[in-house]
Amino acid sequence: MNLTQFEELYALLTGKNLKELKEILSEMPYPDIAEFIMELDDELDEEKLAVKVFRILPKDISADVFAYLDPDSQMLIVRSITDSEIGRLMDDLFVDDAVDFLEEVPANMVRRVLANTDKETRDIINRFLKYPDNCAGSVMTIEMVDLHDRLTVGEAIKNIRRSGVDKETIYTCYVIDDNRHLVGTIPLRRLLLNDEETLITDIMSDDEQLIYVRTMDDQEEVASIAKKYDLLSVPVVDNEGRLVGIITIDDIIDIIDEEATEDFEKMANLTPSDDEYLKTKIGVLAKNRIPWLIILLISSTFTGQIIEGFETKLAAIAGMTACIPMLMGTGGNSGSQVSTLIIRGLALDEIRVKDYFKVLWKEIRVSFMVGFVLALVNIVRMFVLRYTLGSDASTSVIFVVSFSIWCVVIVAKIMGCSLPIVAKLCRMDPAMMTGPLMSTVVDAVSLLIYFALANALIPNI
C-alpha cells in the first residue's frame, strides 16, 4: 500500500464517510486491508480507528483479514469485540490461522477465546496447540478436500463444488478409505481433464507416488519435500496412516523464510527467535545476544594466553604485534566463507555428508590458491608500508607474516568445510555449532602458526 492510498482511506475514515470506505475495503485484497489496520495501530497509535476499520468490514471477509494481521493487532481486535463476535471469528478462521494466533497471545486471552468457540472447534484447537513447535502437526490445517475412494470423477467434482468454499485449498484432493487412511492424492487438474465416469482410484497417485509427512516430522522436512516434488500442499498422516491435515504452500513459504532466518541468526551467534525485530522487547533482544558473546569472550581467553606467553618476544620484534589482528581476521574470514557455503548447501540438500571428501579435496586446492595470492598481496602491502609510512617491520617479519597467512588460510578453509559436516554427522545443527567453534579454534591456531613460524625463522629470538 502506498502513501496516497493510505491517506485516501484515512480521510474517509476520519471524515466519517464510512459507507464509501466499506465499499472500497470490500474491493481490496485482504493483505492490504490488514496492512491499513496495522498501520493505524502501530504507526499512528490510533487503536480505536484500527478496531473501527475491522468492525465495518463485511462479515464474510473479516476472518480472512484477521489472519493477515500481526499478533499485536489481533490481540487489540479480540480485546475490543464481544464474546459472540469472537465465537464467529474463530469459526470462520482456518484452524491453522486460529492456532497461530492463540500460540502468540497470553493465557487469559486463550481461555476467553476458547470459552466462546463451539465444542468441536475447541477440541480441534486444543489438540493442535499440543503439538510441539516446528513439527508438521503444529503448522497443518484440517480444511482439506478428502474424497472417498469409491467416487467417480463426476461425483468428486460435485463434492468439491458443494464443500469447496470452506476449504483452504481445493487444488489437491486426498483420497481416503473407510478408515480415513490416506490411499492416494489427485490434483483437481487431473479430475477436470478426465471423463466424469472414471473412478478416481484409477487416476490417483498411489503407492510409489504417494508423498506425505507424519504429524511429528520437522517442518524443515515438510518444506524440503514440497520443494522437491513441487507440491501445492503436503498431506499429514498420524501414526496409523490416517489423514489428519494438510500444509499449504503459503505456510511452506513461511517455513522456508523462517528456517533461513534461523540460520542467519545462528551464524551471527544469536539465539534464534521467531519474532519480528521491531516487535521484540529490548530485554529479549539482549537475552538472545548475551550468552553467545559471553561464550566468545571467555573462549578468547585461549588467544589471550597464547599472546601472553609470547609477550616478551612480541615486544622485542618490531611490527609483529601490529599484524595480529590482520592475521586473525584473514583466518576468520577465510573460514566463514567456506562454512557459509557448506551450511547453506547442507540446508538446501545440495551437499550431503557423504560428499565430505569431495568437499575437502576441493577446499585444499582452493585454499592453496587463495592463500598464495593473499600472501603475495601481503608482501607487497608490507613493503609498501615500510617504504612509505616507515613501518618498522623487518624483511624476515614480512616473510613470516606472509607465510603465516598462507598456512592460516589453508587451516581455516579445512576447518570451515569440516566443522559443519561433522556437526551434521553428529546430528547437531551445523549453523549453530560452527560459528563459535570456528572463531575460537581458527583464532588460536592462527596465533600458534604465527608464533611457531616466528620462532623458527627469525634469528634474533
Add this chain to the structure above:
Amino acid sequence: MNLTQFEELYALLTGKNLKELKEILSEMPYPDIAEFIMELDDELDEEKLAVKVFRILPKDISADVFAYLDPDSQMLIVRSITDSEIGRLMDDLFVDDAVDFLEEVPANMVRRVLANTDKETRDIINRFLKYPDNCAGSVMTIEMVDLHDRLTVGEAIKNIRRSGVDKETIYTCYVIDDNRHLVGTIPLRRLLLNDEETLITDIMSDDEQLIYVRTMDDQEEVASIAKKYDLLSVPVVDNEGRLVGIITIDDIIDIIDEEATEDFEKMANLTPSDDEYLKTKIGVLAKNRIPWLIILLISSTFTGQIIEGFETKLAAIAGMTACIPMLMGTGGNSGSQVSTLIIRGLALDEIRVKDYFKVLWKEIRVSFMVGFVLALVNIVRMFVLRYTLGSDASTSVIFVVSFSIWCVVIVAKIMGCSLPIVAKLCRMDPAMMTGPLMSTVVDAVSLLIYFALANALIPNI
C-alpha cells in the same frame, strides 16, 4: 530416493530387465526418476546407463523428467540423442524450463538445440533468452490459461478442459481483452463454485485487486508480491499492459532460496554465485573469494597502523596486547549480531528505512545492557586469570579493558544497525555493503577507544 530403491532400479538396469524397469519408472514421481539418472551420471560415472534410462522413459514423461535434471546431466542427454528427439523434447518442455537449460549450456549446444526446434518455439525462446538475469521476464513461462473477457463460467471451464493439459498451471486464470491487455484474474476455484451462466467479468478480481509485475521488474519483487498476497502464480505484463507470461509458485520458491543464498554469501564476504557448490570449479570458487579477502587484508592496514603507533606503550604495560583480539572479536560479533537482524528484516520487508530511529533507539538501549553485562563478565574473567594462571594484567588494565568492552559494544551495535539502513537508503545492497565496512570500521574504532582509555586512565604511561 533411498539406497535400497536405487539398488533395485540399478539391478533391473544392469540385469537388462528393461521392461520391468520401464514399468516401475512410469509409476515414479518425476523428481525421483531425475535423481536416479543424476546419481548414475554423477556418482557412478555411468554416463551410458544414465542416457539409457532417459531413453526408455515413456515419451509423455521424458520432458517432465528432463526439467528436473541438473545442467550437467541435461547436457549429457542432449549430446546423446538425435536431432529429431531434441526437437520433440524442446517442444514438450515448458518455455521456462527450456530457457533455464539453454542459459546454462555452451553456445554451440544452444545453436544445435535451436536449429532443431520449430520456428515459433525458437522465436519465443530467443526472446526469453534476451531478458537480463534475475528479472521477471527471465523466469516467466508462457503456458498459462488466458480467458477472453466475454466468456461465461461454463465456457471458461470448457476452455480449460480442452487446453489445460499443456498449461503449467490452471489454478489461476488470466482474463484478457481483445488486445491481450490483462483486465482481471480469476482462480479456478471461483469458477468451479459459481454458476455456469455467470459472466467471468462479474466474478474476476480487477482494478484494486489486480496484482501483476512487469517484465523488467526484479525477481525479488515478484517473490515479495507472491508472498504478500499468497499467490500461486504472478502474471507478467509488458509496458503496454499486455499479458506476456506468468511465474509459478515453484519458481518463486526457487527465487526465495536463491535470494537468501545470495545474502548468506554476501554477508560472508563472497561474490554471490548461482551455481551449486559441488558443481563449481575450484578456479571460480577461488575467484569468488579472493577479492574480498584482499580488500579486508588491505583495510586491516588501518588497525595495524593504530597498533604500531601504540607499540612502545603496549610493550611497557603488561597484559594489554593479550586483550586486543578479545576486544576486536567482541566488537565484530556485537556488530554482526545486529547487522544480520537488520539485513534479514530489510530483505523480508519487516523493517523499512523509515523505521531507522526506532531501530537506533532500541539498539542504544540494548547495547548499554549487553555491554554492561559483558564488561562485568570480563572483570571476573580477568581477575580469575590473575589469581589462577598468574596473568600479569594490573587492576587498572583490567578496568580499562572492561570499560573499553562496554564502549565498543555500544559503538558496534550502533554501526551494525546504521550501516545496512544507510546502504538501503542509498539504494545499495545492505548485505553487500555491510560486511567489509563493518569489520574495518568497528576494528579501528575498537582499538582507538581502547588506547584512548588506556592513555587517560593508566597513570604510568
